[in-house]
Amino acid sequence: MSQFNTYFQLGYEHILDVNGYDHILFVLALCVLYQLQDWKKILILVTAFTIGHSITLALSTMNLVNFRTDIIEFLIPVTIFITAFSNILKKQGSTPSRFSSNYFYALFFGLIHGLGFSNYLKSLLGREESILMPLLGFNLGLELGQIIIVGFFTIISFVFVGLFNVSRRDWILVISSAVAGIAITLMIETKFW
Template identity: 70%
Template structure:
């Protein structure tokens, strides 16, 4: 197995691992306000998130930045909670282009925080490798593909519930976002660093 394939597979399985459900919850929280026909907006948003965490993942892995791991482990559920809470308080069902750009900016910013959370994991895998560009690229592509899988599953479920079962779009958004907000509160209590 090539180095690229190895790190691609590690990134893919890392994101799809149910034990890393905090990341899965965040991706679902990002998607909770969208439906299947919004797939382009969701793809841009997930890619913005990947870009954000790729930047800090690379910087932290290369020891260009150093952040308290306990603080990051606490901030990750905070980002999940904020995203879910903002979904709950959204009034309009549709998204204006300006609102979409704000969502992309938040995804990018929160991606910066999540990337620092991955850095210890990736740093332990890389060991003392001198050149890590290919490994970082492969790992991030694996993460992006894994996120797209999660998004597709969620959007198909949204389609089934909203379009076939006829659950009101607002109710679907509120139930999903409320459940994620509740779980993220529990995660915040478990990871408090003070």
């Protein structure tokens, strides 16, 4: 198996690992506002998140950026909470605009999530001569995993909202509230002071 394929598989498995559910929660908080027909917007969101975490993942892996792990582990659930809570505050019945705040969250908060991925990737890279292919493979694997998660979640959303006639606003409130609640628990567990 090639180096690229190895790291692609590792990225894919890492995002789908239930132990990494914090990143899954963030992606769900980003995408809960959208419906199945908004698949292009969802894909842009997921890709913006990948771009954000790819930047800091690369910088951290090359030792150009370094942050305390305990602070990053605390900031990740903070990003999840902010995203989910902003969904709760959005006006009832509003459809995300073309330039929704979630695009900003995906890109900017992706930078923080990339720092969280970096410790895992650094431990895998060991003494690789070149990190370009491993980084590319890992990030593309993460992207595919995120697309699968969002695709699955969007289908579940369609079933509840489209077929069972659950109010779209109620769906957003329930999912966002649950994600925000889990994020608060994670913040308490990872506080660094």
